Amino acid sequence: MNSVRYEFTADVWDPDAEAWLPLPVTNIRPSINKDRVPFTDASLSLGPLLADMVDLLDPRRNSPTVGPTVRWQITQLSASGDVIGRLPADAPARMWPRDITRSLGAAELTLQGGESMIDDKVRIDPIYGATTPSTWAGPNVRSLVEWALEGIFPGRTDNTVTASDELGATALETPSLPAEAVAVGEQYAPVIDYQLTALGCRLYDPWGHGWVVAGRETPPTFDGAPVTVRLSTHTPGDNPHLPSDVLPIVTALEDRISRDSDWADVVVARGVDTWAGATRSWQHTATAAHGTRGRIVEISERRPDFNIAADIANRALRRGRDIAITARARLDILPGMDVELYLREETITALVVSVEWDFDQGAMTIHAQSAVAGTPSLETGESETSARTADAVYDELNSTITALGDGLSGYVDGRIQMHDAAAEREIARGGMWR
Numbered sequence: 001m002n003s004v005r006y007e008f009t010a011d012v013w014d015p016d017a018e019a020w021l022p023l024p025v026t027n028i029r030p031s032i033n034k035d036r037v038p039f040t041d042a043s044l045s046l047g048p049l050l051a052d053m054v055d056l057l058d059p060r061r062n063s064p065t066v067g068p069t070v071r072w073q074i075t076q077l078s079a080s081g082d083v084i085g086r087l088p089a090d091a092p093a094r095m096w097p098r099d100i101t102r103s104l105g106a107a108e109l110t111l112q113g114g115e116s117m118i119d120d121k122v123r124i125d126p127i128y129g130a131t132t133p134s135t136w137a138g139p140n141v142r143s144l145v146e147w148a149l150e151g152i153f154p155g156r157t158d159n160t161v162t163a164s165d166e167l168g169a170t171a172l173e174t175p176s177l178p179a180e181a182v183a184v185g186e187q188y189a190p191v192i193d194y195q196l197t198a199l200g201c202r203l204y205d206p207w208g209h210g211w212v213v214a215g216r217e218t219p220p221t222f223d224g225a226p227v228t229v230r231l232s233t234h235t236p237g238d239n240p241h242l243p244s245d246v247l248p249i250v251t252a253l254e255d256r257i258s259r260d261s262d263w264a265d266v267v268v269a270r271g272v273d274t275w276a277g278a279t280r281s282w283q284h285t286a287t288a289a290h291g292t293r294g295r296i297v298e299i300s301e302r303r304p305d306f307n308i309a310a311d312i313a314n315r316a317l318r319r320g321r322d323i324a325i326t327a328r329a330r331l332d333i334l335p336g337m338d339v340e341l342y343l344r345e346e347t348i349t350a351l352v353v354s355v356e357w358d359f360d361q362g363a364m365t366i367h368a369q370s371a372v373a374g375t376p377s378l379e380t381g382e383s384e385t386s387a388r389t390a391d392a393v394y395d396e397l398n399s400t401i402t403a404l405g406d407g408l409s410g411y412v413d414g415r416i417q418m419h420d421a422a423a424e425r426e427i428a429r430g431g432m433w434r
Contacts, residue, residue, distance in 0.1 A: 033354035038113035094208030232342035264295035
């Protein structure tokens with residue numbers, strides 16, 4: 001691997017000078033994960049920084065109208081200086097500062113993709129733009145997502161959405177489901193997530209190159225990217241039966257199957273919301289296999305228009321197996337690709353979930369999950385209780401038997417407490433973007 005070297009470039013945007021200023025970057029450690037929000041992130045090792053440069057990198061100054069303020073790219077070179085590849089392949093990444101830590105003579109900068117800004121955004125002021133309906137009923141999912149992006153990044157010209165696969169293209173042209181407008185104190189993220197998750201998709205920000213909708217198992221890669229990559233621990237000279245395009249770069253492998261961590265075969269998603277004047281307690285369930293390990297997800301937003309538990313369960317089932325592959329660094333292996341691992345004893349087929357690069361070591365770590373054909377068989381269920389309906393029933397009963405005495409007064413007080421939305425609303429967001 002001594003025959004390969006890397007060049008790092010990074011710049012920060014100076015809005016006053018309206019120019020990119022070079023950063024003293026010594027290393028970049030990017031990662032990309034299809035099941036994570038944000039889809040991409042990176043850690044940059046920097047040399048000494050002056051105070052004015054630190055001000056430009058201050059993550060508290062992120063401006064939704066200016067956009068991401070740091071760009072970077074990695075170039076892989078041969079010993080003779082020929083370019084082997086770049087990351088990102090098409091153009092420098094543009095990302096948002098998230099954290100910066102300075103020490104004597106050095107600094108560490110953490111960058112994240114634009115989904116982190118979506119997750120941060122809570123409506124405080126009136127929604128930006130002219131469209132402020134109480135209920136959004138646009139023509140399709142594309143218009144709804146772009147409406148939400150305009151509320152988060154007002155006035156930007158890149159609040160448009162494209163699709164990188166057939167599933168994403170179909171999703172964007174699908175008539176949008178009914179969606180409550182973002183009220184003061186609420187996040188924009190669920191408006192986007194509910195619509196796309198119902199269609200098997202999510203919103204990606206691949207290296208800051210524009211918003212992309214694609215399937216959860218088929219995230220955007222790059223033009224001409226392979227569908228399948230073949231890796232091995234040994235060369236075709238050691239095994240003449242290996243495919244000719246196999247890459248003998250695997251140096252270590254750990255295949256772990258476990259019931260712990262995020263694996264579950266029963267998922268219950270539940271929450272409390274207010275819709276059409278009624279307070280509802282709702283619950284979605286999804287069960288697969290033997291139903292022996294449950295996971296409860298509390299959701300604070302409006303009840304989704306689809307069974308959200310089924311979507312969470314599909315991912316939870318696959319998390320029971322993690323194949324960690326350590327290999328010599330390449331820049332063209334990304335999440336969503338199938339990987340065939342040719343070991344001396346067997347061949348494993350898996351789906352790439354995430355990739356992390358460590359260019360100091362000239363290595364990469366690939367996390368993959370066992371490839372599952374189709375969707376696991378799930379038994380699903382939905383239920384909801386309207387507090388307004390319950391109140392009406394109790395009031396009718398109470399008025400009917402008033403002549404019998406006031407014995408129900410304590411019971412009526414009890415149901416008011418039971419359906420007090422404020423008492424039930426201590427609910428975390430519950431992994432909607434996971």
